[in-house]
Amino acid sequence: MATVNYYLDTRKTDEGFGIIKLRITHYREQKDYSTKIKIATSVFEKLKKQGSELDGRIRDSEIITYHHLLYASKDNRKIFADGFIIRAKTIIKKMGDNFDSDNFKSDFDNYGKETMCLDDKTDLIKTLNIKCETLKAKGQLTHGTNFGLVAKSLTRFVDYLNIHDPNRLKPRKNFVLRFSHVDSTFLTDWSSFMKEHGKVSQKKINGVPIRAKGASETTIGIYSRTLRVVFNDAIEAKTIDRDTYPFGNKRFSPPVGRNIKKALSTTQIDAIKAYTPTPNTLEQRSHDLWLFSYFGNGMNFTDILHLTWKEITDNTILFQRQKTIKTNTDISVRINDTMKAILGRWASERKNENDFVFPFLNGLNTLEKRTAEVHQIIKVTNYHMNAIGAKLEIKENLNTYVARHSFATRLLRSNAPLAMIKEKLGHKKIATTESYLGSFEKEVEDKYLDEL
Structure with missing residues (x-):
């Protein structure tokens, strides 16, 4: 009878990562199948040590x-279905002595599609949670988390309806929200609910969460579009x-948040540089x-902190x-004197080409830990930059995104071609670049208007 094992294929992935593949062996003939x-790599090594039985003391999600x-x-x-090892062993046992690699591949690719319970297919919350975990397992942490957040929001909305409009869904014990419950009216009411109760505070008084606040149009739009995917x-x-x-059309349209221009004026940017x-x-x-981002093509902080010396x-x-x-699009940044000085103050020693340039993510071997650290550094940066802004009497927000928007708009004000700005920002579409560009300063507008 055929046997199944798994290994990590690192040939076509980023440094430090790989794809888990199953290896089916039958009469010394081996075939590999991608999961x-x-x-x-570091997480895979820990996973391999667990074997088929997970140690109950493990708390690493x-x-x-x-x-x-x-x-x-x-x-x-x-929320989980049969794992890949279980699927393979089930198929192998079913085939017995009649094992055939081509038939195995067909059964493996289509496993569970025919027998999946209708209740599972139509359970909206379960569908969202499965999507969440699947994407996170593939390394798409932020994208996957959004599906989990939508599941939590919908669950809170159903609980809200159970109290304030009990006849709406007639929820009973073990109520399951299904796709069929969600129509345009439901979505409109869910949107209104989020405007008032969508943002849940993490702070508690005597163990009880503080009353939820309203979510922004942008958040509601993201949640709605995420739900639309499933x-x-x-x-x-x-x-x-x-x-x-x-x-x-004529049904529910996800709201679009206001496109608030975040770019600073030339005077404000010069004041920040001189501080x-x-x-x-x-x-x-x-x-x-913040300045490294501004001078570095408006580089996103996630990209800054993940820079390696080989780059x-x-x-x-x-x-x-x-x-x-995954698009394999290279972005070129010229390092100016200010950026060199910043590297001199904060960069780690150049020992291994695959080491991070900035040391803040060193020792963090999981995507979740690195993501959390990036968010923390952004939070600290935003706090101190807004404090600097107050000293400079700049009323605008000086968060990390402002550096990126200001870089793009400063180029536009210098009459740089839009195609060049798009390339420097690493955008695929001109429309995305246009959304980053702030409005022109008044003196620039007056100059053009005087030409009329």
């Missing part, structure tokens, strides 16, 4: 998720009819990283955005 699960994806047995009470998936899988689709922070403090680090040669940085790394 499409991208995982850090990333290890638990990956183990479920490989070894979990289908349980309708939970509806489109369900239509493609023929789980629901297209006629029941609640989005689109002298207290040496060797978080204020100086924040000021330096820096002489006076140039050649990197790929973490957000769109």
Whole structure:
């Protein structure tokens, strides 16, 4: 009978990552099948040590998720289905002595599609949670988390309706929110609910969370578009009819947040560049990283903190955005004197080409830990930059995104071609670049208007 094992294929992935593949052996003939699960090498080594039985003392959510994806047995009470190892062993046992690699591949690719319970297919919350965990397991942490947040928001909305409008859904014990419950009216009311109660405070008084606040139009739009994805998936899988689709013309349209221009004026930028922070403090680090972003093509902080030494040669940085790394689009940044000085103050020693340039993510071997650290550095930077802004009497917000927007708008004000700005920002579409550009300063507008 055939046997199944798994290994990490690191040939075509980023440094430090690989794809988990199954290896089926039958009479010494080996065939490999991809699970499409991208995982850090360090995490894979920990996962491999667990074997088929997960140590009950393990609390690392990333290890638990990956183990479920490989070894979990289908349980309708939970969000996971049969893991890849379980699927392979089930198929092999069913084939017995009649094992055939081509038939195995067909059964493996289509596993569970025919027998999946209708209740599972139409359970909206479960569908969102499965999407969340699947994307996170593939390394798409932020994208996957959004699906989990939408599931939590919808669950809170159902609880709200159970109290304030009990006849609306007639929820009973073990109520399951299904695709069929969600129409354009439901979405409109959910949107109104989020405007008033959508932002849940993390602070508590005597163990009880403080009253929720309203979410922004931007957040509501993101949640709505995320929900729309699973509806489109369900239509493609023929789980629901297209006629029941609640989005689109004359139905519900996800709100679009106001496109508030974030770029600073030339005078404000010059004041920030001239500011002298207290040496060797978080204020100086924040000021330096903000300027590094501004001068570095408006580089996103995630990209700055993930820079490796192999991406820096002489006076140039050649990197790929973490957000769109699969597109293999290189972005070139010229390193000026200010950036060199910042590297001199904060960069780690150049020992290994694969080491991070800035040391803040060193020792963090999981994507979740690195993401949390990036968010913390952004939070600290925003705090100190806004404090600097107050000293300089700049009323505008000086968060990290402002550096990126200001870089793009400063180029535009210098009459740089839009195509060049698009390339420097690493955008795929001109329309995306246009959304980054702030309005022209009044004196520039007057100059053009005087020409009329």
